[in-house]
Amino acid sequence: MSMSLQGIRVLDLSRVLAGPYCSMILADLGADVTKVEAPGGSDETRQWGPPYQEGVSAYYLCANRNKRSLTVDLKSKEGKRIIEQLVENSDVVLHNFRTGKMERLGLGYEQLKSINEQIVYCSITGFGETGPYAHLPGYDYIIQAMSGLMSITGDEQSGPQKLGVAITDVLTGLYACIGIQAAFIQRERTGQGQQIDLSLYDCAISSLVNIASNYLMSGHVPQRLGKYHANIAPYQSLQTADGEMVIAVGNDKQFNKLCKLIGKEELANDKRFKTNSDRVYYRKELETIVEQQWKRKTTAEWQHLCRAHSIPTGPIQAIDQVMEDPQVQARDMLLSTNHPKAGRFHMVGSPLKLSESPITMRRHPPEPGEHTGDILQSLGYTREAIERFKKQGIID
CATH class of the missing domain: 3.40.50.10540 (Crotonobetainyl-coa:carnitine coa-transferase; domain 1)
Structure with a gap:
């Protein structure tokens, strides 16, 4: 060949x-x-x-x-x-x-x-x-x-x-x-x-892609956001009962699913969180609410639940875990x-x-x-x- x-x-x-x-x-x-x-x-x-x-x-x-x-x-x-x-x-x-x-x-x-x-x-x-x-x-x-x-x-x-x-x-x-x-x-x-x-x-x-574009459009110098995303929320790491994992909610439909999953359906209609732009502005308040629920289950439990409900998530893996990941194999x-x-x-x-x-x-x-x-x-x-x-x- x-x-x-x-x-x-x-x-x-x-x-x-x-x-x-x-x-x-x-x-x-x-x-x-x-x-x-x-x-x-x-x-x-x-x-x-x-x-x-x-x-x-x-x-x-x-x-x-x-x-x-x-x-x-x-x-x-x-x-x-x-x-x-x-x-x-x-x-x-x-x-x-x-x-x-x-x-x-x-x-x-x-x-x-x-x-x-x-x-x-x-x-x-x-x-x-x-x-x-x-x-x-x-x-x-x-x-x-x-x-x-x-x-x-x-x-x-x-x-x-x-x-x-x-x-x-x-x-x-x-x-x-x-x-x-x-x-x-x-x-x-x-x-x-x-x-x-x-x-x-x-x-x-x-x-720099979107970060450069953000600056060129707004004139605001981007700051270090650590675990947060500049344009999306909740799109970050969260504490679980036994570690940390990442959640990547990219649209309103996924956010609505997340609200149901954590037993907080009212958040979907909260004026602070109704749109992605709102959620970015009030990201810290939203994180406090979501993480309180997140800490009640293990990373593996949340991984299973989120995948079952089509909510993008992933564990934070060390290199040894990556090399043993069945997907890598x-x-x-x-x-x-x-x-x-x-x-x-x-x-x-x-x-x-x-x-x-x-x-x-x-x-x-x-x-x-x-x-x-x-x-x-x-x-x-x-x-x-x-x-x-x-x-x-x-x-x-």
């Missing part, structure tokens, strides 16, 4: 998360991805831990499956030539060097376009290729702070909080996948490749494979479920330079030349 991106060749010069996450998705979809690092392995996530398994970092393993590894010194004349040869037959070049670095290496878009006019060239930077911040480095935590995400995360007591994962890296990786595949479609029409200029900052700001969201150094390890699977070209696990996350010899031989280099490059430190 063929895969969606089978035959697409990706030269991935990125590291850490946004770029590798993008190229892993492309690889999951069938693309032939070559991960390019400096000799010895220059992806910082190889050293980001604990935890490690036999010296291999969990962080690195999460974003690098289904790829081959080439190590090469891009600053050397021979190393640059190897990249240029690979570009001749590649479809995508992906990198996340700081603005201007690829140009200084002689590997910028215009330079590579002269080698292959169909190349799709995607750069991921902190702040983009233009603008007053273009020269600044960008890291997820900094971007979460500057983009406004931290200003709306947490509550009045906690102060600004970062999200629990590097969300701007993940979002940028997803946008990169969208942009690259859009460029493929455009290339089919025109025969021309193009440059994609992606920044973590832009992607983070785009993720049924959806094949956990994978395991062998690694030459780490041994057997587990990883999160792909959420992409394609009926005719399903995702497959074909390659373990590679060790630095694991495929360098094979890749260079495919370019016509002799074993003697490859050994000479190794002695010169150009490759591993």
Whole structure:
């Protein structure tokens, strides 16, 4: 069975998360991805831990499956030539060097376009290729702070909080996948490749969605709401007899059902709670009434009752509970494979479920330079030349 991106060749010069996450998705979809690092392995996530398994970092393993590894010194004349040869037959070049670095290496878009006019060239930077911040480095935590995400995360007591994962890296990786595949479609029409200029900052700001729209319409600076939703109520966590759970009442019909379920049908006609806008304004008063009833039953009891009455709810699960969730198991969201150094390890699977070209696990996350010899031989280099490059430190 063929895969969606089978035959697409990706030269991935990125590291850490946004770029590798993008190229892993492309690889999951069938693309032939070559991960390019400096000799010895220059992806910082190889050293980001604990935890490690036999010296291999969990962080690195999460974003690098289904790829081959080439190590090469891009600053050397021979190393640059190897990249240029690979570009001749590649479809995508992906990198996340700081603005201007690829140009200084002689590997910028215009330079590579002269080698292959169909190349799709995607750069991921902190702040983009233009603008007053273009020269600044960008890291997820900094971007979460500057983009406004931290200003709306947490509550009045906690102060600004970062999200629990590097969300701007993940979002940028997803946008990169969208942009690259859009460029493929455009290339089919025109025969021309193009440059994609992606920044973590832009992607983070785009993720503000309704919160940004609220501000642009009202002029009111959004505040940290903690467990509450800016535009909907009751849409929050509630205390139960044995813990906490989330309730997500999105319309009046669901609210009426909730009122009946807790034995407070009169709330549906209370002028404070009759519409969603009313409920948002009087959310604290409504929470007090609902939570008094909620504390009388366990999370499991409320979960059962709410599902029976089509009221959206969910328990707040820790990661160990998530990994044991039968829905996670049924959806094949956990994978395991062998690694030459780490041994057997587990990883999160792909959420992409394609009926005719399903995702497959074909390659373990590679060790630095694991495929360098094979890749260079495919370019016509002799074993003697490859050994000479190794002695010169150009490759591993």
